[in-house]
Amino acid sequence: MRKELKLVLKPEEAFQEQVLRDILLRQAGVSPQEKSADVRVLKRSIDARSRRQVKVNIQAEVFVKETPPSRLTNTFDYPNVSNAQQMIIVGAGPAGLFAALRAIELGVKPVVIERGKDVRARRRDLAAINKEHKVNPESNYCFGEGGAGTYSDGKLYTRSKKRGDIRRILEIMVAHGATEEILVDAHPHIGTNKLPKLVEEWRETIRNAGGQVLFDTKVTDLVIEGNELKGVVTQDGEKITGMGVVLATGHSARDIFHLLHEHKVLIEAKPFALGVRIEHSQNLIDQIQYHCEIDRGPYLPASSYSLVEQTMFKGKQRGVFSFCMCPGGFIVPAATAQEELVVNGMSPSRRDSKFANSGMVVAVELEDLPQYQKYGPLAAMEFQAEVERNAWVYGGKTQVAPAQRMQDFVNGKVSNSLLSTSYQPGLASVNMHEVLPDFVASRLKDAFLAFGKKMRGYLTNEAQIIGVESRTSSPVRVPRDKDTFEHPQLKRLYPCGEGAGYAGGIVSAAMDGERCAEKLIEQYHRTK
Structure with missing residues (x-):
């Protein structure tokens, strides 16, 4: 029964x-x-x-008196593809790894090229950022096996339901060792402490099936013949060719955007969002969200929130919204070069830190950046980079982050002292109105006042803003045909995931990786 x-x-x-x-x-x-x-x-x-x-x-x-059937409704068959026709995948984040897994299912050999280190070796470079303020431009919170999501929270909730089968993606994760709870919870989450093992399992499946995953291998040039992309060139001068290239390099691979631009491959400036991380005590957020007087008790998980407000600045309306909220989490340094400062958030699986943090960002439209139009399709990226350099300077030219108490920011007052923080490299008290562009700072101020009315107690000097949160999404789009997913000018190029502007998180990137692999194989696979 x-x-x-x-x-x-x-x-x-x-x-x-x-x-x-x-x-x-x-x-x-x-x-x-x-x-x-x-x-x-x-x-x-x-x-x-x-x-x-x-x-x-x-x-x-x-x-x-009945045995429950398996929760997994899909079966995953990974045949040996050692001698099959091969495709190239640049980037070993969720888009790249899931493109590789799907390619194997379809009988094609994936060659995954990753500029960074394997997921465990990355940890030494993350420790160096936090403790010594040294940024390895090839191995950091953004670059390396598993991509930015691996060491930046591991949330699996997505609204991108039109691009693929969410359940299928989650079941692949469970089949590789993830807890079945992700199939149950409305807002599934794995945690940055458990994702590395999962990433290793995906890699081993790829290799055991005859695919390749290459680490410390940076793409420095493209092999273009006529209007077709035949392969890539690595930093050692090696040419790697295949039936096509899935470009899944993530939102921070600025050198790839420059490379495409130098080759006159069509790319476009893209709106994105920029702001700060805001950090409260988790207990305060619990009291607001769960309406409890002391604490949430032993049964409820750390609470989260989602906020959005429309603001006006010089006659232009823009949204301000919370982004990548991390209950019971930590703020981490997410720079990919030495002379820049970027912050992001992460949560362990238990979400048991005493801090709650969230990105609080302002929508940036291209019309907001008239002085950057000289950079053409790289305009938004150059704006983003300049804000990050400015934050680095205000923080003291290390990975110490500029910060300000929340009400002090609203009142235009430099904080006499700062609160304890989850951000390991440390904080410097500054006027964040000087760190952020005027149109961003003004809109954040107005939004904080509105949020304080929506969530009583949210606007407080017992919270602080930490800057800058600038890698919310790619500031560049690599265009593709809406039906074939192929680049409209350069054949055999399949722009994919967050870096190309078509995803916004682990699950949506994984779904996009699968779709790109399917489309490339449909078009160019030679069947026997």
């Missing part, structure tokens, strides 16, 4: 395994002592809208 149930429970009921089991069995008319009974949660979401009691929505199955 199988029975499906939908219940609304208290946190102490929903998050205690034995208590939840007993409740589900009773609701199904089964004795909790029935040894042949089994329960399984299908979906779980928290509803904190009521000020009286946080509720948890549960959708579950009860089985009696």
Whole structure:
């Protein structure tokens, strides 16, 4: 017998395994002592809208004298492709790795080229940024196996439902060792402490099937014949060729954008968003979101928030919004060059830090950047880079980040002191209105005042802003045909993922990687 149930429970009921089991069995008319009974949660979401009691929505199955089927509805077959026709994938982030896995399923050999180090070797370079303020331009929080998402939180929630099968992506993760909880939770999350192992498993699947993954291998040139991209050239002068190239280099590979521009390959300046990281105590955010007086208690997870406000500056309306909110998380240095300062957020799987942080960013349109139009398609990127250099200078020309208490920022006052922080390299008290462009700082100020009304207690000097959060998305788009995914001018080039402007996170990038691999193979694979 199988029975499906939908219940609304208290946190102490929903998050205690034995208590939840007993409740589900009773609701199904089964004795909790029935040894042949089994329960399984299908979906779980928290509803904190009521000020009286946080509720948890549960959708579950009860089985009696019946073995529950596997949660995985897909089967993944990775044949040996050692001798198959090969395709090139530049970048070993989620877009590149999932493009490689899909290529193997379709009988094609992927050659994944990654400028950075493998996921474990990256850790030494991350430690050097945090402790010694040394940035390795090839291995950092953005570059290296697994991409920017691996050491920057690992959230798996996406609204990009039109580009692929979200469930399929999550099931591939589970098949490679991720917890089945990601198939259950409304906002699934793996955590930066667990993602590296998952990334290693993807790599081993690729290699075991006969694919290649090359580390410390930087693409420095393109092999173009006529209007076709036949391959790439690495820093050692090696030419690597294949049926086509999936370009999945991420949003921070500025040298690749320059390379495309030098070869007169069509690229476009793209709107993005820029601002700061804002850090509160997690306890304060819990009190606001869960309406609790002291703390959230032992059953509820660290709470998150999502905020958006429309602001006006010199007659132009722009959105200000929270981005990549990290409950129970840390702020990390995400620069990819020595003379720049960039911050990002991450959370471990337990989300048990005492801090909550979120990007708080302003939409930047191309019309906001008239003085950068001389850079053509690189205009937004050059603006982004200049803001990051400015932050580096104000921080003291190290990875110490410029910062200011939240109300002090709103009131235009330099903070006499700063709060404790999760940001390891340290903070410098500055006037953030001088660090940020006027149109960004003014809009942040107006938005903070509005957010303080939406979330009572949010606007406080017991929070601080830390700058700059500038790598929200790519400031360059590499165009592609909406149906074939191929570049409109350079054949056999398949722009992919965040760096090309077609994704915004781990899952959406993975889905885009799969689609790009499928489209390239459909067009250029020689079948026997």
